[in-house]
Amino acid sequence: MKERIEWLKGLTYIPQKEIAWLIEQAELAEKQRAIIEENKRQQEVTVHQFQQAQEEIQRLTKENEELILKVEAQEEEIRDLEFENSNLEDEIEELEDKVEALEGAAE
Structure with missing residues (x-):
């Protein structure tokens, strides 16, 4: 292709067939440029999406x-409440025993 372009540069008259080839090459170059631009745009979109995904x-x-x-804090709070509940159950049991003892003594 490069050789053909150099050959064309040397001509003073460009035949119709060569003009058609030049037009075809120009159209091809324009299509390639459009494809490259679209690929760059898609790459920029992909990079932006990747950055958003990272964020x-x-x-x-x-x-x-x-x-x-928060879950660990709640688990600790639950353990504390369970321990407190256990202590309260023990106190209730002691009070019930005392009530029974008092009722027994009152009879």
Whole structure:
């Protein structure tokens, strides 16, 4: 192709057949340029989507870590409440025993 272009540059008269070839090459070059531009545009869109996905992953990771901490805190609170409940059940049992003892003594 390069040789043909150089040969054409040397001509003073360009035959119709060669003009048609030049037009065909120009059209092909324009199609290739359009394809390259579309590929660049799609690449930019893909990069932007990838960046958004990374940001979303970071946001979700942080949110997940916060939720894990909340769950752990709630689990600790539940353990504390269960322990407190166990102590209260023991106290209730002791009070019931005392009530029974007092009722027995009152009879």
